[in-house]
Amino acid sequence: NKGSYEHYMQKEIHEQPESLKTTMRGRLIRGGSCKAKSVLLGGLKDHLKTIRRSRRIVFIGCGTSYNAALAARPILEELSGIPVTMEIASDLVDRQGPIYREDTAVFVSQSGETADTLQALQYASENGALCVGITNTVGSAIARNTHCGVHINAGAEIGVASTKAYTSQIVVMAMVSLAIAGDTISNQERRDAVIDGLYDLPNKVRDVLELDQEMKELAKLLIAEQSLLVFGRGYNYATALEGALKVKEVALMHSEGMLAGEMKHGPLALVDENLPIVVIATRDACFSKQQSVIQQLHARKGRLIVICSKGDAASVSPGGLCRIIEVPQVVDCLQPVINIVPLQLLAYHLTVLRGYNVDQPRNLAKRELLN
Numbered sequence: 001n002k003g004s005y006e007h008y009m010q011k012e013i014h015e016q017p018e019s020l021k022t023t024m025r026g027r028l029i030r031g032g033s034c035k036a037k038s039v040l041l042g043g044l045k046d047h048l049k050t051i052r053r054s055r056r057i058v059f060i061g062c063g064t065s066y067n068a069a070l071a072a073r074p075i076l077e078e079l080s081g082i083p084v085t086m087e088i089a090s091d092l093v094d095r096q097g098p099i100y101r102e103d104t105a106v107f108v109s110q111s112g113e114t115a116d117t118l119q120a121l122q123y124a125s126e127n128g129a130l131c132v133g134i135t136n137t138v139g140s141a142i143a144r145n146t147h148c149g150v151h152i153n154a155g156a157e158i159g160v161a162s163t164k165a166y167t168s169q170i171v172v173m174a175m176v177s178l179a180i181a182g183d184t185i186s187n188q189e190r191r192d193a194v195i196d197g198l199y200d201l202p203n204k205v206r207d208v209l210e211l212d213q214e215m216k217e218l219a220k221l222l223i224a225e226q227s228l229l230v231f232g233r234g235y236n237y238a239t240a241l242e243g244a245l246k247v248k249e250v251a252l253m254h255s256e257g258m259l260a261g262e263m264k265h266g267p268l269a270l271v272d273e274n275l276p277i278v279v280i281a282t283r284d285a286c287f288s289k290q291q292s293v294i295q296q297l298h299a300r301k302g303r304l305i306v307i308c309s310k311g312d313a314a315s316v317s318p319g320g321l322c323r324i325i326e327v328p329q330v331v332d333c334l335q336p337v338i339n340i341v342p343l344q345l346l347a348y349h350l351t352v353l354r355g356y357n358v359d360q361p362r363n364l365a366k367r368e369l370l371n
């Protein structure tokens with residue numbers, strides 16, 4: 001039921017304040033003074049000791065689910081102190097890459113039924129790893145065949161383009177990071193900041209959704225473009241990949257998400273006064289590096305659209321020439337949840353304006369033709 005919305009993708013983008021609340025419900029524990037205290041993940045609590053002892057955590061998924069894991073990787077590394085590596089499910093299976101008994105393999109999947117991810121699960125399981133699922137679908141193959149896991153509880157996602165599952169997956173993996181960390185004195189301040197950030201997140205997502213009209217106006221400007229680049233780094237490398245995936249998947253426009261640190265190593269050659277480029281430059285430890293990326297793109301007359309924190313317009317727009325999208329600032333590791341929203345809205349409006357099917361992109365029909 002789409003309610004008052006025209007498309008499921010639109011409905012699912014706009015219900016993210018509620019889906020995030022459902023994801024967190026009952027899992028954030030308040031302390032004595034009513035302050036945030038800790039997380040409780042029923043599905044993991046008996047396995048935390050084993051996970052803490054593992055030599056490596058391997059995230060495995062496809063498409064948007066892989067991107068969500070990539071967004072959560074920095075906070076998991078920081079809070080657990082365990083090396084975290086990334087695997088696209090099909091690539092792990094193609095390579096038969098090394099997976100050991102001392103590994104914790106985390107399978108991220110909205111549907112819980114993706115064939116590539118299931119094959120990787122069978123492979124990791126045969127190699128003796130502890131297999132953990134993060135899925136939206138109770139009773140799915142991944143939920144059934146993992147040793148333990150966490151349901152993201154985002155509610156059914158109908159649109160082929162994954163939106164609310166992405167943000168709920170990131171939130172669950174941030175909670176998993178907190179659970180693995182446990183509460184030591186040394187990490188208490190950081191943990192409190194992340195937990196406070198989680199409590200506040202649904203309201204901040206509601207604020208960022210107010211960009212809807214602004215993103216529609218931007219979509220009008222980009223409607224006839226051939227291509228859109230998206231540059232991000234650090235916590236928001238994943239945002240660049242995921243924003244570009246949404247644009248290509250539903251708006252059928254070529255788009256590439258790129259690591260800004262790689263700009264000089266090839267992509268810079270593409271920059272001219274015609275190609276639109278989104279740069280994600282919200283406040284975090286990488287901010288000044290992104291400022292210099294913007295300067296270098298500007299020096300080559302790049303057509304820049306900059307996503308920045310509220311109040312930062314003047315710091316990210318050389319000569320006032322960039323188009324600016326200001327978003328609310330949250331704790332750095334949760335900023336990807338905020339930053340993806342304007343890009344989801346952009347992909348949605350581009351698709352409608354270009355006259356394509358929002359909820360069932362043409363690639364399904366195309367695949368039948370190819371077969």
Ligand code: UD1
Binds near residue numbers: 041
């Ligand atoms: C569970 C109940 C929830 C109830 C809550 C009350 C279910 C599905 N969830 O939620 O309805 O309100 O207790 O305390 O009944 N699992 C996997 N692989 C996965 C995902 C989950 O093995 O990919 C396992 C978990 O390890 C756990 C079970 O499935 O044993 C349920 O997981 P989850 O729904 O996340 O647990 P709770 O949040 O405790």
Ligand code: M6R
Binds near residue numbers: 113
């Ligand atoms: O159900 P899953 O999360 O396992 O699906 C993985 C990908 O197929 C999926 O995320 C795909 O990339 C989305 N359609 C992107 O919007």
